Amino acid sequence: MNDLLVADSVSKNFGNFKALNEVSIAVPKGSIFGLLGPNGAGKTTLIRIINQITMPDEGTVQLDGQPLRPEHIRDIGYLPEERGLYKSMKVGEQALYLAQLKGMAKTEAKSRLKYWFEKLEIGDWWNKKIQELSKGQAQKIQFVVTVLHRPKLLIFDEPFSGFDPINANLIKDEILKLRDEGATVIFSTHRMESVEELCDHIALLHKSNKILDGKLNDIKREFKTNTFEVGLQSQNSNSVLAEIKDKFEVLPATFKNLNDDIKLNIKIDESISSNDLLSFLASKAEVHHFVEVIPTANDIFIETVKNN
Amino acid sequence: MNHLPLIIKREYLTKVKNKSFIIMTFLSPLIMIALIAVVAYLSQLNNDKKRFISVLDETEFLSDVFQNTSNTTYTLLNDLNLEDAKALVKEKNDYGLLHISKVDSIDEVAQNIKFYSEESPSLTVIAGIERKIEKRLREMKLQKDGVSLEQIEASKINIDIAQESFEGQKSSKIDNIIKLAFGGLAGYLLFMFIIIYGNMIMRSVIEEKTSRIIEVIISSVKPIQLMMGKIIGTSLAGVTQFAIWVVLGGVLLTVVSAIFGIDMTQASSQQQELMNQAMQAEGAQAMAESLLNGISNLPILNLVIAFMFFFIGGYLLYSSLYAAIGAAVDNETDTQQFMLPILMPLILAVYVGVFTVIEDPHGTVSTVFSFIPLTSPVVMLMRIPFGVPMWQQVLSLLLLVATFIFAVWFAAKIYRVGILMYGKKPTYKELFKWLKY
Numbered sequence: 001m002n003d004l005l006v007a008d009s010v011s012k013n014f015g016n017f018k019a020l021n022e023v024s025i026a027v028p029k030g031s032i033f034g035l036l037g038p039n040g041a042g043k044t045t046l047i048r049i050i051n052q053i054t055m056p057d058e059g060t061v062q063l064d065g066q067p068l069r070p071e072h073i074r075d076i077g078y079l080p081e082e083r084g085l086y087k088s089m090k091v092g093e094q095a096l097y098l099a100q101l102k103g104m105a106k107t108e109a110k111s112r113l114k115y116w117f118e119k120l121e122i123g124d125w126w127n128k129k130i131q132e133l134s135k136g137q138a139q140k141i142q143f144v145v146t147v148l149h150r151p152k153l154l155i156f157d158e159p160f161s162g163f164d165p166i167n168a169n170l171i172k173d174e175i176l177k178l179r180d181e182g183a184t185v186i187f188s189t190h191r192m193e194s195v196e197e198l199c200d201h202i203a204l205l206h207k208s209n210k211i212l213d214g215k216l217n218d219i220k221r222e223f224k225t226n227t228f229e230v231g232l233q234s235q236n237s238n239s240v241l242a243e244i245k246d247k248f249e250v251l252p253a254t255f256k257n258l259n260d261d262i263k264l265n266i267k268i269d270e271s272i273s274s275n276d277l278l279s280f281l282a283s284k285a286e287v288h289h290f291v292e293v294i295p296t297a298n299d300i301f302i303e304t305v306k307n308n
Numbered sequence: 309m310n311h312l313p314l315i316i317k318r319e320y321l322t323k324v325k326n327k328s329f330i331i332m333t334f335l336s337p338l339i340m341i342a343l344i345a346v347v348a349y350l351s352q353l354n355n356d357k358k359r360f361i362s363v364l365d366e367t368e369f370l371s372d373v374f375q376n377t378s379n380t381t382y383t384l385l386n387d388l389n390l391e392d393a394k395a396l397v398k399e400k401n402d403y404g405l406l407h408i409s410k411v412d413s414i415d416e417v418a419q420n421i422k423f424y425s426e427e428s429p430s431l432t433v434i435a436g437i438e439r440k441i442e443k444r445l446r447e448m449k450l451q452k453d454g455v456s457l458e459q460i461e462a463s464k465i466n467i468d469i470a471q472e473s474f475e476g477q478k479s480s481k482i483d484n485i486i487k488l489a490f491g492g493l494a495g496y497l498l499f500m501f502i503i504i505y506g507n508m509i510m511r512s513v514i515e516e517k518t519s520r521i522i523e524v525i526i527s528s529v530k531p532i533q534l535m536m537g538k539i540i541g542t543s544l545a546g547v548t549q550f551a552i553w554v555v556l557g558g559v560l561l562t563v564v565s566a567i568f569g570i571d572m573t574q575a576s577s578q579q580q581e582l583m584n585q586a587m588q589a590e591g592a593q594a595m596a597e598s599l600l601n602g603i604s605n606l607p608i609l610n611l612v613i614a615f616m617f618f619f620i621g622g623y624l625l626y627s628s629l630y631a632a633i634g635a636a637v638d639n640e641t642d643t644q645q646f647m648l649p650i651l652m653p654l655i656l657a658v659y660v661g662v663f664t665v666i667e668d669p670h671g672t673v674s675t676v677f678s679f680i681p682l683t684s685p686v687v688m689l690m691r692i693p694f695g696v697p698m699w700q701q702v703l704s705l706l707l708l709v710a711t712f713i714f715a716v717w718f719a720a721k722i723y724r725v726g727i728l729m730y731g732k733k734p735t736y737k738e739l740f741k742w743l744k745y
Contacts, residue, residue: 051527053728070530078527082728084520089322097318101311101528145524 004029004153004184005050010059012045019045021208022059027153027186027201032179034199034216035188036297038305041205043188044081047155050186051078063153074103077151081158081188083142085130092126095145102149109148116144120170135162143171147178154178155186160194172198192298202297204304211308216297223295223303226268229253230281231289233261240284247280257289265293311529312537319512319541324548333549337556345564359403359433364393366410367417373444380433394424404429406437414448417441473695487693488666490611494689495661498619499654505546505623506630506650509538510643513634513727522727531724532716539627607695614692614701621708622685625715626650632719635726636739657683661690669694679704681711 009022020042027033037043048054050061052068061068063075086094092113099109117123120140130138139162147154156175160168175198179185187199195202195216203213212219230253234240241262244250251265262285268277274292281287295303323329357379364385365371374382383402385393390407397405404425411420421441423429450460471483513535516522525534633646660683664673669691678688678696684704688696722739 048728053523053526054724073528076527078524080523080527082520082523084524086322086515086521087519088326097314098524098528100314101525142524 002028004064005186006062007046007050008060008062010046010049010056010061012042012049012054012057018208020049020056023205023208023210024059025203025210025213027184029184030179030182031201032175032185032187032198034195034202034297035186035205036190036192036195036202036301037205038190040207042208043205044157046205047078047080047157047186047188050153050155051076074149075152076155077102077146077149077153078155079142079146079157079159081161083139085138085142087131088129090126091128091130091133091141094130095141095148098145099148102151104149112148113144116148120144136164136167139163140167140171143174147174147183151183153184153186155188157188158191159187160189160191190301192296192301195297199297204301206305206308209308212300212304219300220294223300225293225295226270227251227293228266228268228274228277229255229289229291229293230264230266230287231255231257231259231261232264232281232285233259233288234285237262237285243284244281248277255289259288261288263289310533312533312540315529315534315537316541316544319538320544323508323512323542323545329545329549333552334556337553337560340557341560341564344561360400361403361406361433361437362393362397362400363406363408364388364390365406365408367408369414369417369448370408370441370444373440380436397424398426403433414445414452417445484694490693491665491690492661494611494615494619494692495658495686498622498686498689499658501546501550501619502623502626502654505542506627508546509542509627510630510634511640512538512542513631513723514637514640514643517635517638517727526727531727532720535628535631535716535720535723539624539631543623543627607692610701611692615689617705618685618689618708621705621712625681625685625708625712626654628712628715628719632715632722632726635719635723637726653680653682654686657686661687665690665694670696675700679707681708684708 003026005025005027007023007025009024010020011018011022012020023042023046025033025035025046035043035046045054049056050068052070052073063072066072089097095113096106096109099113100106104112114123117126122137122140122144125133125137125141130141133141143159146156154175159171159175163171172194175185175187185198187195189195199216201214202216202219204211232240241264244264244266249267251267253263253265255263257263266277268274278287278290281290359380360383361374361380362383362385363371363374371384374384376382385396388396393405393407404423407422407424408417409420409422411417418441423434423437447457447460451457516525529537629650633643633650636646637643657677660673660677664671664677665687668674674687674691677683678691678700685708688701688704692701
């Protein structure tokens with residue numbers, strides 16, 4: 001088994017509203033899995049099913065090859081989008097309580113907490129009440145509480161909202177570190193730049209259906225249009241331009257460049273290799289810029305959602 | 309995994325360590341005692357006031373009736389006409405003038421008594437005077453008919469019908485009063501407990517929603533565990549508070565009454581007089597004996613066990629409903645529309661308890677309401693001291709437990725869906741839909 005979590009045609013109805021329609025995902029061990037989708041697509045419902053907060057109407061979910069059982073909550077760390085802490089409880093007490101709810105022994109939880117608090121330089125908060133902390137500070141505590149019991153599966157729902165860029169980076173690094181230590185991460189968001197940075201697998205939900213999933217690179221390959229962004233310089237640019245337009249499908253392009261030259265997106269057939277294009281262009285003009293246009297997660301997201 | 313003890317512990321400690329909880333725990337008895345002390349002090353002030361009453365008795369039949377007491381001094385006026393007497397009394401600033409006009413025979417005296425005063429006199433003063441005169445006149449009339457004082461004294465009979473059930477269970481009037489007191493106390497205690505601590509549970513559920521921690525918690529424990537933990541933890545905090553109130557109240561009461569020398573048990577000397585009369589009639593010893601007897605006649609074991617079961621059952625039933633309300637709404641102001649259906653049966657229960665159980669503890673109304681689960685804890689607790697057949701108690705308890713299980717199921721459903729719903733003001737229709745999720 002290489003997949004830590006497998007959801008098999010999971011459906012969930014709320015009254016007459018179908019929140020999930022036979023959604024299947026497989027999250028490989030040690031991966032960072034992006035669960036993407038517009039608002040109301042069913043991401044949170046799926047996550048809640050994995051956390052056994054709600055039960056699926058149909059379909060099964062397996063963790064590590066076994067159907068979900070109540071004991072599995074020890075193996076999962078969940079940072080929900082709607083998050084908070086008991087405001088009038090002290091930081092240390094609260095973290096201990098939440099850790100014990102996840103099945104940790106008190107002494108172990110204490111020493112692990114000490115480790116994390118030192119690591120994130122928040123050791124002197126132990127006796128503060130949550131209401132004395134800022135929102136970002138409380139989020140840090142929340143993150144520690146989520147990962148404290150060393151779960152196999154970490155689920156983050158919009159983890160970076162509420163963090164300033166410095167702390168967001170800190171948390172991002174910690175997530176990557178946890179992945180390197182063997183944890184599997186499900187990462188739900190609609191902030192595509194963080195998907196680009198973190199995820200190696202994605203699944204896209206839209207209107208309760210899964211419309212796309214797989215390795216991010218494979219998907220990108222699938223979505224690429226054999227388009228190259230080129231910047232050229234020539235004495236007689238008009239004739240060069242005419243010649244290119246004659247031979248290839250051409251779109252205008254915008255990118256930053258030192259020279260005021262020809263900027264184009266050139267789409268080529270699969271019969272032509274990128275080298276052929278490059279040597280053709282080199283024979284006509286001076287090539288300053290030659291990049292294959294790879295669709296961003298954002299492009300894929302928007303295009304797929306639009307087409308559905 | 310059983311996290312129940314952990315949750316109970318947290319709920320209990322958070323409640324008990326809460327500042328306003330601590331303040332209320334220690335302040336409430338102080339306030340209550342202060343209130344009682346002030347009332348007692350004021351009424352004593354009132355009683356300490358000496359009253360001077362002048363008596364103008366033209367018949368001279370009644371002159372020796374008016375003996376001075378600690379707070380009333382009677383002055384007999386002689387050889388004055390009414391107008392002069394009035395003027396004199398007014399001048400002396402006496403409480404009032406009792407005038408008995410001259411009549412020929414004892415039979416007419418009763419119609420010819422008048423009380424003159426500046427302000428309208430106190431009811432108890434008038435009643436006291438009337439009682440004195442009535443007694444004397446009756447004796448005089450009887451004497452006129454040839455009955456001696458000794459005979460009159462001997463004819464005084466005090467009836468206290470001995471009551472006994474077919475099974476040989478003895479009881480008396482005083483027993484009934486004791487039963488009422490026990491039942492009323494138990495019912496009222498439950499009522500107060502539900503209102504105070506039910507609300508506390510509701511608020512703590514709402515707090516979890518508004519602080520948004522609920523989803524974190526709920527990914528670790530089952531909603532029903534969380535709900536039960538909350539209910540039990542809060543109840544324990546409530547029991548703690550109640551116990552402190554009782555102990556503190558007792559100590560303070562003793563201290564205050566020692567300091568101020570106020571005997572709290574007798575609010576006014578008029579009542580004391582009445583009590584004394586009753587005591588004399590029956591004999592103080594007999595009174596105390598029948599009181600003890602009455603208490604020992606109570607089905608103590610049944611009472612204690614039933615109290616525990618009905619108290620716990622009733623409290624759990626209501627608090628699960630409170631928890632469901634807390635889960636259904638976003639903030640406390642939205643709770644109003646759901647509070648009424650909960651409070652109605654509770655208030656109804658207390659009314660039924662007060663008005664029908666006293667009148668007829670085993671009548672149709674009392675019996676029916678002691679079976680209906682939402683009212684049964686209060687009404688049954690009030691009925692039990694009067695002796696309720698075991699099958700009725702068991703049936704009522706079974707119904708209560710069944711309803712409680714249903715209520716917990718219902719509340720858990722609402723709870724599970726409601727705690728994750730934000731920003732939606734729920735209607736009853738919406739709640740009904742949640743049940744099907």
